[in-house]
Amino acid sequence: xxxxxxxxxxxxxxxxxxxxxxxxxxxxxxxxxxxxxxxxxxxxxxxxxxxxxxxxxxxxxxxxxxxxxxxxxxxxxxxxx
Amino acid sequence: xxxxxxxxxxxxxxxxxxxxxxxxxxxxxxxxxxxxxxxxxxxxxxxxxxxxxxxxxxxxxxxxxxxxxxxxxxxxxxxxxxxxxxxxxxxxxxxxxxxxxxxxxxxxxxxxxxxxxxxxxxxxxxxxxxxxxxxxxxxxxxxxxxxxxxxxxxxxxxxxxxxxxxxxxxxxxxxxxxxxxxxxxxxxxxxxxxxxxxxxxxxxxxxxxxxxxxxxxxxxxxxxxxxxxxxxxxxxxxxxxxxxxxxxxxxxxxxxxxxxxxxxxxxxxxxxxxxxxxxxxxxxxxxxxxxxxxxxxxxxxxxxxxxxxxxxxxxxxxxxxxxxxxxxxxxxxxxxxxxxxxxxxxxxxxxxxxxxxxxxxxxxxxxxxxxxxxxxxxxxxxxxxxxxxxxxxxxxxxxxxxxxxxxxxxxxxx
Numbered sequence: 001x002x003x004x005x006x007x008x009x010x011x012x013x014x015x016x017x018x019x020x021x022x023x024x025x026x027x028x029x030x031x032x033x034x035x036x037x038x039x040x041x042x043x044x045x046x047x048x049x050x051x052x053x054x055x056x057x058x059x060x061x062x063x064x065x066x067x068x069x070x071x072x073x074x075x076x077x078x079x080x081x
Numbered sequence: 082x083x084x085x086x087x088x089x090x091x092x093x094x095x096x097x098x099x100x101x102x103x104x105x106x107x108x109x110x111x112x113x114x115x116x117x118x119x120x121x122x123x124x125x126x127x128x129x130x131x132x133x134x135x136x137x138x139x140x141x142x143x144x145x146x147x148x149x150x151x152x153x154x155x156x157x158x159x160x161x162x163x164x165x166x167x168x169x170x171x172x173x174x175x176x177x178x179x180x181x182x183x184x185x186x187x188x189x190x191x192x193x194x195x196x197x198x199x200x201x202x203x204x205x206x207x208x209x210x211x212x213x214x215x216x217x218x219x220x221x222x223x224x225x226x227x228x229x230x231x232x233x234x235x236x237x238x239x240x241x242x243x244x245x246x247x248x249x250x251x252x253x254x255x256x257x258x259x260x261x262x263x264x265x266x267x268x269x270x271x272x273x274x275x276x277x278x279x280x281x282x283x284x285x286x287x288x289x290x291x292x293x294x295x296x297x298x299x300x301x302x303x304x305x306x307x308x309x310x311x312x313x314x315x316x317x318x319x320x321x322x323x324x325x326x327x328x329x330x331x332x333x334x335x336x337x338x339x340x341x342x343x344x345x346x347x348x349x350x351x352x353x354x355x356x357x358x359x360x361x362x363x364x365x366x367x368x369x370x371x372x373x374x375x376x377x378x379x380x381x382x383x384x385x386x387x388x389x390x391x392x393x394x395x396x397x398x399x400x401x402x403x404x405x406x407x408x409x410x411x412x413x414x415x416x417x418x419x420x421x422x423x424x425x426x427x428x429x430x431x432x433x434x435x436x437x438x439x440x441x442x443x444x445x446x447x448x449x450x451x452x453x454x455x456x457x458x459x460x461x462x463x464x465x466x467x468x469x470x471x472x473x474x475x476x477x478x479x480x481x482x483x484x485x486x487x488x489x490x491x492x493x494x495x
Contacts, residue, residue: 006104006109008383010368010369012368035107035108035109036092036108036109036110038366040364040366043364043366043368044366045366047108047109049109070368070369072263072266072369072383073266073267073270073383074104074109075103075104075109075111075270075283075385076318076381076383076384076385076386076387077266077318077381077382077383077384077385078212078266078269078270078273078280078282078283079212079213079214079235079237079262079265079266079269079381080190080211080212080213080214080216080217080282080317080318080381081213081214081215081216081217081317081377081378081379081380081381081427081456
């Protein structure tokens with residue numbers, strides 16, 4: 001099933017140098033579209049849209065998480081106190 | 082009459098019509114409500130506000146929805162109490178406590194849900210929903226019951242039964258979700274995309290958030306039309322914290338109060354402190370965390386408005402302070418013992434944050450301070466269950482006197 005997700009990647013330290021977004025596009029056949037980003041010394045984040053089969057998106061995000069990338073909904077947490 | 086002109090992206094400033102939208106199509110930035118302040122200034126006055134209802138709707142000129150009695154539980158206009166006991170304990174001459182734990186469902190969430198539900202009806206929704214671990218669920222379920230709306234409340238399945246009772250009693254459709262905190266977040270985002278509901282903190286979030294401006298308006302009015310020198314408020318998503326300040330600034334902009342010089346201080350618990358940690362590390366990038374705090378109502382690891390909370394701190398020359406996990410209950414007890422107010426963990430975080438700000442000299446003894454108490458302790462009694470320690474006696478005066486002597490003896494030796 002085709003799907004689109006809006007996510008925020010947060011990278012720490014060494015991961016800033018990793019081409020994570022390129023690799024999820026190449027290895028998982030999803031289309032990535034960066035909308036906003038901020039990279040500073042030691043930390044950075046990228047807000048992007050990912051489009052593809054839901055299973056491919058899930059695998060791509062799972063792989064990013066396994067590298068140590070923090071993956072969150074682009075709009076922030078929706079579960080409130 | 083509404084003075085709303087549009088929605089606008091807080092990042093790229095693109096404008097959108099006043100609809101159930103919360104994210105900019107271009108940059109995925111959050112949307113906020115844009116008001117015509119010239120139009121508000123023409124009609125507003127202290128007298129007009131004072132002649133309004135004793136609820137948050139007395140500030141209707143500044144809100145994005147019309148007052149709708151159908152979903153009105155009379156939220157807001159809660160007491161602002163001049164502190165004596167706590168002020169003396171902390172060495173402050175002018176401390177005020179905004180006791181928002183006495184709202185209809187016992188938290189400040191009644192304010193945001195009041196505005197969100199009124200707007201939802203205006204936009205044609207018959208169903209409201211939320212994802213919550215407590216207070217928000219109670220507020221949504223209560224207002225839906227009052228207004229005859231359908232309510233869907235999503236909760237993590239590992240939530241203690243006591244925490245959901247306050248919502249379940251209003252008979253919403255309650256959905257308990259297995260999985261991690263991240264799983265619950267993700268499912269709720271997907272449900273909000275797929276169902277034609279007003280998800281109060283998702284697709285109607287711009288309107289919802291503005292309900293918290295009334296926490297600023299009310300304090301300014303109750304202080305005799307002035308903003309305090311300092312505000313100390315607990316923070317989770319950062320939305321309420323930013324909106325308190327926006328409330329002060331809107332009153333200033335429309336001529337209701339004089340120049341605002343309030344320093345805004347955000348309090349978080351150690352186990353979930355992404356905003357305060359970013360502040361203390363001197364950066365504006367929020368590093369999301371996995372929440373692990375006894376102050377459960379503040380447990381938002383990826384705060385939607387965290388960056389904007391940091392900007393408010395910067396603009397107001399304020400700060401952020403972290404309360405240790407083992408101090409949270411101490412703060413709850415301190416407020417109860419000195420002021421007669423029983424708050425939840427978030428209040429304990431705020432009280433101990435205030436204490437730290439005084440100890441470190443950020444707040445001076447002769448400055449005016451308002452500390453916001455945003456939720457009621459009766460929902461989270463397990464946090465302070467150890468206070469229950471009655472004198473246990475046989476039914477005789479002799480037994481009573483012996484027990485009293487023992488208690489007084491033990492107090493003297495402490």
